[in-house]
Amino acid sequence: MVSYKELGLVNTKEMFAKAVKGGYAIPAFNFNTMEQMQAIVQASVETKSPVIMQVSKGARKYANPTILRYMAQGAVEYAKELGCPAPQIVLHLDHGDSFETCKSCIDTGFSSVMIDGSHLPYEENIALTKKVVEYAHAHDVTVEAELGVLAGVEDEVSAAESHYTKPEEVIDFATRTGCDSLAISIGTSHGAYKFTPAQCTRDPETGKLVPPPLAFDILKAIEEKLPGFPIVLHGSSSVPQDHVDTINKFGGKLPDAVGIPEEQLRKAASSAVCKINIDSDSRLAMTAAIRQHFAENPGHFDPRQYLTPARDAMKAMYVHKILNVLGSNDKL
Ligand SMILES: [Zn+2]
Numbered sequence: 156m157v158s159y160k161e162l163g164l165v166n167t168k169e170m171f172a173k174a175v176k177g178g179y180a181i182p183a184f185n186f187n188t189m190e191q192m193q194a195i196v197q198a199s200v201e202t203k204s205p206v207i208m209q210v211s212k213g214a215r216k217y218a219n220p221t222i223l224r225y226m227a228q229g230a231v232e233y234a235k236e237l238g239c240p241a242p243q244i245v246l247h248l249d250h251g252d253s254f255e256t257c258k259s260c261i262d263t264g265f266s267s268v269m270i271d272g273s274h275l276p277y278e279e280n281i282a283l284t285k286k287v288v289e290y291a292h293a294h295d296v297t298v299e300a301e302l303g304v305l306a307g308v309e310d311e312v313s314a315a316e317s318h319y320t321k322p323e324e325v326i327d328f329a330t331r332t333g334c335d336s337l338a339i340s341i342g343t344s345h346g347a348y349k350f351t352p353a354q355c356t357r358d359p360e361t362g363k364l365v366p367p368p369l370a371f372d373i374l375k376a377i378e379e380k381l382p383g384f385p386i387v388l389h390g391s392s393s394v395p396q397d398h399v400d401t402i403n404k405f406g407g408k409l410p411d412a413v414g415i416p417e418e419q420l421r422k423a424a425s426s427a428v429c430k431i432n433i434d435s436d437s438r439l440a441m442t443a444a445i446r447q448h449f450a451e452n453p454g455h456f457d458p459r460q461y462l463t464p465a466r467d468a469m470k471a472m473y474v475h476k477i478l479n480v481l482g483s484n485d486k487l
Contacts (some may be wrong), residue, residue: 158294159266162224163231164246166266166297170205171336171385171429179482180424183207183387184473185249185434187214189226190441190466196230196244197237198473202484205243207267207430211250224264243487247299249432257287261296269338273301277324284332292333299430302328303340305390306349322376329381336385336430339377341370343390347399347412347435355413363396364413369423378427385429392435393417393480395472401443405450412439417480424481431481437469444468 159166167181174181184195186208199206208230210223218226227246234242247267251257257268270287272280284300291298303320320339329337344350355364377386394414402409420431444465448455455461477484 156262157224157264159246159264159296162228162246162264163242163244164227164264164266165243166295167207167245167247167299167335167385167430168297170243170245171297173486174429174483175383175385175427177486178425179486180388180429180431181205181207181245181483182473182477182481183209183247183249183430183432184437185209185211185214185432186223186226186437187217190462191437191469192226192230193233194437194466194469195473196233196242198470198477199244200234200237200239200242202474202477203239203487204477204481204483205245205486206483207245207247209247209249209432210265211434212252212256214249220259220263227264239487241487251287254283254286254290257298258290261291261294265296267297267299269299269301271301271338273304273338273340277328281328281331284328284334288333288335297335298333299336299338299387300328300332300334301338301340301389303338305340306344319370319373320377322373322380325377325380325384329384336387337381338387338389339374341373341388342367343369343388343415345390345435347392347394347409347414347439349390349392349394349415350413352411364411366413366415369415369419371422374423374426374428381427384427386427387430387432388420388423388428389432391415391420391423391431392433392439393420394435394439398436398439398443398468401447402439405443405446407442407446420480421482433476436472436476440468440472441465 248260250271272283304318448461
């Protein structure tokens with residue numbers, strides 16, 4: 156049994172309370188590789204932002220859970236080395252699919268877990284979430300639950316269509332499960348293809364796809380039911396068009412990739428939404444930088460040569476999100 160406290164990590168409790176009160180959101184960046192971890196830490200130290208480093212089931216399979224945990228511990232020490240005396244870093248399990256997975260993460264140093272029972276019937280989602288909350292709280296670990304289903308594909312989580320969260324269920328769900336935060340479905344979506352062209356309109360000037368707006372009326376209704384309760388948005392990459400264009404220019408093929416416009420996320424961040432998940436944008440930044448580097452330097456074969464610009468591109472993206480979308484800067 157390794158407690159996250161021994162690793163220098165924090166849970167989300169205080170962080171979320173401050174974010175809800177302050178009208179900003181904490182960045183939740185997924186990571187699988189050392190370069191992503193370094194970029195996340197550099198960005199959070201430079202902007203003085205608390206940060207959630209999150210690990211999906213796919214990341215655990217790719218990188219190995221033990222390595223990821225030591226990387227999170229390394230992230231804390233690296234942040235101190237970069238001049239942040241008291242970093243606030245959460246190691247969070249993204250889309251935990253069973254009590255056993257959540258327990259194994261809690262037992263090995265995670266400070267926060269998500270139990271995603273959103274695909275289950277309502278009562279089963281409550282029972283599973285409650286079981287995880289009881290174990291987690293006994294170890295001072297915070298729990299994110301999900302109500303409503305997001306469309307899209309993310310690692311092994313996928314759904315053909317979304318089902319918006321029903322505001323009339325949130326009080327019952329939050330009270331009976333005891334969860335610390337709630338991921339809701341208001342029209343965000345997993346992956347780099349959040350919407351089909353048929354769901355979007357086209358900008359007559361640029362020809363680019365314009366996605367349907369988020370359901371702010373549902374968010375508002377949820378906030379009224381649960382004043383001050385921390386709300387989480389998944390699938391909130393904006394799929395920056397410059398990265399998509401770079402990828403396509405240098406041999407990639409991502410036609411009609413589309414994300415959530417940043418001004419909508421900024422509006423959400425100023426509400427009870429206190430955690431915004433961003434994964435695809437990091438993948439796009441990394442891939443764009445690597446494709447460009449190879450196209451311009453066909454003789455390079457040292458991974459450090461192409462991973463350096465990839466890391467820099469991810470860091471720039473993280474800094475941009477913190478400063479211009481989430482507003483979590485200058486909080487350390
Ligand atoms: Zn998600």
